[in-house]
Amino acid sequence: xxxxxxxxxxxxxxxxxxxxxxxxxxxxxxxxxxxxxxxxxxxxxxxxxxxxxxxxxxxxxxxxxxxxxxxxxxxxxxxxxxxxxxxxxxxxxxxxxxxxxxxxxxxxxxxxxxxxxxxxxxxxxxxxxxxxxxxxxxxxxxxxxxxxxxxxxxxxxxxxxxxxxxxxxxxxxxxxxxxxxxxxxxxxxxxxxxxxxxxxxxxxxxxxxxxxxxxxxxxxxxxxxxxxxxxxxxxxxxxxxxxxxxxxxxxxxxxxx
Amino acid sequence: xxxxxxxxxxxxxxxxxxxxxxxxxxxxxxxxxxxxxxxxxxxxxxxxxxxxxxxxxxxxxxxxxxxxxxxxxxxxxxxxxxxxxxxxxxxxxxxxxxxxxxxxxxxxxxxxxxxxxxxxxxxxxxxxxxxxxxxxxxxxxxxxxxxxxxxxxxxxxxxxxxxxxxxxxxxxxxxxxxxxxxxxxxxxxxxxxxxxxxxxxxxxxxxxxxxxxxxxxxxxxxxxxxxxxxxxxxxxxxxxxxxxxxxxxxxxxxxxxxxxxxxxxxxxxxxxxxxxxxxxxxxxxxxxxxxxxxxxxxxxxxxxx
Numbered sequence: 097x098x099x100x101x102x103x104x105x106x107x108x109x110x111x112x113x114x115x116x117x118x119x120x121x122x123x124x125x126x127x128x129x130x131x132x133x134x135x136x137x138x139x140x141x142x143x144x145x146x147x148x149x150x151x152x153x154x155x156x157x158x159x160x161x162x163x164x165x166x167x168x169x170x171x172x173x174x175x176x177x178x179x180x181x182x183x184x185x186x187x188x189x190x191x192x193x194x195x196x197x198x199x200x201x202x203x204x205x206x207x208x209x210x211x212x213x214x215x216x217x218x219x220x221x222x223x224x225x226x227x228x229x230x231x232x233x234x235x236x237x238x239x240x241x242x243x244x245x246x247x248x249x250x251x252x253x254x255x256x257x258x259x260x261x262x263x264x265x266x267x268x269x270x271x272x273x274x275x276x277x278x279x280x281x282x283x284x285x286x287x288x289x290x291x292x293x294x295x296x297x298x299x300x301x302x303x304x305x306x307x308x309x310x311x312x313x314x315x316x317x318x319x320x321x322x323x324x325x326x327x328x329x330x331x332x333x334x335x336x337x338x339x340x341x342x343x344x345x346x347x348x349x350x351x352x353x
Numbered sequence: 354x355x356x357x358x359x360x361x362x363x364x365x366x367x368x369x370x371x372x373x374x375x376x377x378x379x380x381x382x383x384x385x386x387x388x389x390x391x392x393x394x395x396x397x398x399x400x401x402x403x404x405x406x407x408x409x410x411x412x413x414x415x416x417x418x419x420x421x422x423x424x425x426x427x428x429x430x431x432x433x434x435x436x437x438x439x440x441x442x443x444x445x446x447x448x449x450x451x452x453x454x455x456x457x458x459x460x461x462x463x464x465x466x467x468x469x470x471x472x473x474x475x476x477x478x479x480x481x482x483x484x485x486x487x488x489x490x491x492x493x494x495x496x497x498x499x500x501x502x503x504x505x506x507x508x509x510x511x512x513x514x515x516x517x518x519x520x521x522x523x524x525x526x527x528x529x530x531x532x533x534x535x536x537x538x539x540x541x542x543x544x545x546x547x548x549x550x551x552x553x554x555x556x557x558x559x560x561x562x563x564x565x566x567x568x569x570x571x572x573x574x575x576x577x578x579x580x581x582x583x584x585x586x587x588x589x590x591x592x593x594x595x596x597x598x599x600x601x602x603x604x605x606x607x608x609x610x611x612x613x614x615x616x617x618x619x620x621x622x623x624x625x626x627x628x629x630x631x632x633x634x635x636x637x638x639x640x641x642x643x644x645x646x647x648x649x650x651x652x653x654x655x656x657x658x
Binding site: 175176179198201202204205208209212213214215216217218219220222223240241 | 506521588
């Protein structure tokens with residue numbers, strides 16, 4: 097078996113006196129989708145930021161299998177190298193699409209930005225590729241010159257996903273990608289995400305507090321509480337046969353329709 | 354400074370060139386660094402000048418630091434020698450340095466400019482000083498100064514094309530007409546100050562030294578003589594300069610940058626060269642535009658020049 101795409105060793109992060117996460121260790125292989133669930137304040141987002149190269153952890157290592165160099169600690173790279181990696185290999189989908197989109201730039205420009213940042217200099221090619229990706233996330237390419245502000249929340253989220261995936265990253269981090277969306281839009285978005293992840297062979301780390309989202313998308317699941325991983329395993333196994341008392345509580349507290 | 358300079362005529366209440374000698378040295382040190390790293394923005398301790406920010410305080414400080422008693426100064430605003438900004442800056446330097454001033458581009462050793470590069474080719478014994486309002490070309494796309502510095506340091510300039518992309522998507526062509534971003538020496542992205550993009554091609558491999566001063570933003574930068582300057586563009590939408598369907602109404606020039614002048618409230622208008630010195634030279638050589646034969650117009654232009 098090949099080296100894991102992402103390997104985390106004894107990772108911890110603290111904000112002053114507050115310990116956000118500690119002793120996190122896991123490995124993730126290419127093509128895998130890892131879900132991280134837990135209550136709010138359990139350190140999910142801090143962990144995700146550390147994994148994605150956005151926040152240097154207080155201790156521990158995040159090893160990423162780079163295309164040329166092989167397994168390398170993200171935070172041992174120089175900042176320009178890490179920034180290059182983040183805009184080519186890694187993708188990040190935020191909960192609020194307005195954090196990641198340029199609201200003053202058209203939808204097509206937003207998708208094209210990632211290509212231009214990576215050196216694309218042919219307007220026609222950038223535009224074709226942006227239109228193609230808008231289509232893939234079920235947005236009307238006819239509206240590609242409209243600003244994101246004229247899009248609904250769910251459409252903005254899909255636009256953000258198109259913007260993230262257009263450069264074909266190997267590993268995508270998603271922080272509550274369906275948070276704040278209504279149930280039907282959430283279902284369509286999940287369907288879309290599942291299709292894209294399978295079709296492109298993406299690896300993804302998805303943070304969510306919604307167990308249904310985790311069950312639908314994730315191959316493996318990590319349950320966090322108070323900054324620690326209390327249980328991890330295959331998604332179905334964890335959700336159908338929870339061992340840790342907190343996981344049992346979490347699973348039993350889902351409303352049954 | 355030599356003793357001879359100090360005793361030169363000029364307002365005795367002020368040091369030669371208005372600024373004190375330490376300040377001039379500080380600015381010259383900054384300029385040396387700027388010339389050594391073409392296009393790099395060097396911070397400097399901009400002084401309060403006796404005119405508001407936005408009126409050319411950066412350019413005036415650069416000029417004041419490098420001007421000597423034997424320089425011949427030309428000041429232009431929008432290409433013309435007779436506009437308010439040009440007249441007041443010229444008078445300022447006449448008062449504080451008593452140097453000779455000229456309107457002849459070829460005669461000047463030092464040219465301070467706002468919004469234009471003279472039409473006539475500059476030579477290697479001339480210096481062109483630009484007044485710059487916003488020295489940071491990334492400002493529109495990246496409001497964080499810390500992030501701008503990183504982008505410059507690591508040449509992550511791809512984001513700059515987003516603005517150009519938006520133009521093409523909206524207008525079908527790159528609609529930006531002034532302060533058009535340039536790559537200096539294939540290293541630093543720079544703002545050419547609000548000159549029309551018509552003038553961008555003149556910047557590349559120019560024989561004269563080009564110095565830029567931004568007073569409010571406290572930045573200096575420079576383009577040394579014979580340096581490559583490339584305007585950004587797309588492969589399928591190459592950089593282009595403005596074109597006019599008409600020629601200068603006074604001198605008939607077709608190859609210069611033209612200003613539109615409204616003549617009445619019934620849509621009457623004419624185009625004239627924005628470079629007043631260039632236009633006058635052509636008229637002296639006998640070139641005549643469609644509106645130059647008219648006695649009233651001739652009277653007006655002679656009065657103005």
